[in-house]
Amino acid sequence: MPRTVLRTERLVLRRPQAGDLSAFIAYATSDRARFVLGPFDESRAFDKFASMSGHWDLRGFGRYVIEHDGRPVGHVGPLQMRAGTVPEMTWSLWQDAAEGRGIATEATRAVVAHLLEDCGWPELIMRVLPENAASLRVAERLGAQRTDKPAPEWYPGALTFRVSREMAA
Numbered sequence: 001m002p003r004t005v006l007r008t009e010r011l012v013l014r015r016p017q018a019g020d021l022s023a024f025i026a027y028a029t030s031d032r033a034r035f036v037l038g039p040f041d042e043s044r045a046f047d048k049f050a051s052m053s054g055h056w057d058l059r060g061f062g063r064y065v066i067e068h069d070g071r072p073v074g075h076v077g078p079l080q081m082r083a084g085t086v087p088e089m090t091w092s093l094w095q096d097a098a099e100g101r102g103i104a105t106e107a108t109r110a111v112v113a114h115l116l117e118d119c120g121w122p123e124l125i126m127r128v129l130p131e132n133a134a135s136l137r138v139a140e141r142l143g144a145q146r147t148d149k150p151a152p153e154w155y156p157g158a159l160t161f162r163v164s165r166e167m168a169a
Contacts, residue, residue, distance in 0.1 A: 002061040002119055008110045011103065013064035013076065016053040020065050020072045024049045027074075027094035035132040036092060037155070055079065061115075063090060066098075066107045073098040076107040078115060078124060087115075089124040089163070091138065099134065105141050112142055116165045123164040127155055143167055 006013040016024075028038055028045035040048065052075065055062035063077035074094045078087035091108045093099060115121045126144055128135045136159075144161035151158040 002115060004056070006064065006110050006114055008106050010068060011107055011110070012067040013107055013110060014067060015056055015062070016049065016065050016075070021046070021049055023072045023094055024052075024075075027092070032092075032094065032096070035129050035135065061087075064107070064111060066093075066103060068098065068103060073103065074107070076104070077111050086123055086125050087121070089126045091135070104134070105138050108138055109142060112163060116163070121165070123162055125149075126161040126163070127151070127158040128161065129155075129158055 004015045025042055025045045027033060028040045028048060029042055030039055033039045038045075052063050059080055061078055061080075063075045063079065065072045066074040066076055072094065074092050076091040077089070079090050080087040089108065089112060091104050093104055098104075112124060115124065125147075126139050126142075128139055130136070139161045142163055144163040145167065147160045147162050149160040151160070
């Protein structure tokens with residue numbers, strides 16, 4: 001079972017809390033959400049945050065809020081919309097100020113290592129739009145390999161990557 005709090009040198013990764021909602025809504029209603037099919041209106045942003053929070057209760061794992069210097073700056077972690085499918089590793093930074101500092105890579109690396117090594121998950125997939133250069137670099141830094149799986153209907157044009165226990169070893 002995944003831990004609900006992970007720590008890295010600079011970050012605390014933890015379950016979403018009600019106090020994170022305003023920062024998430026600011027992100028989800030902005031152009032920063034363009035690579036995740038946004039921006040969204042405030043009601044849809046609330047729904048997405050509620051889904052992210054509830055995923056932990058429904059699946060026993062989920063996305064962590066990335067906390068840097070005591071403030072929520074993004075989220076990272078697995079998403080599994082349908083039972084029995086390979087979980088999808090996701091990450092997003094909520095603020096421009098968090099970009100270019102290695103935060104997404106550090107957070108994603110910590111969660112992937114925890115899930116594959118500590119929890120014994122066999123693999124994770126990642127979906128990234130080809131124009132999202134920053135997220136492509138994160139996937140590359142993790143050693144994820146591009147697959148030939150087509151993009152899902154709900155995320156047209158996305159590239160699919162895979163990372164496994166064997167690849168991480």
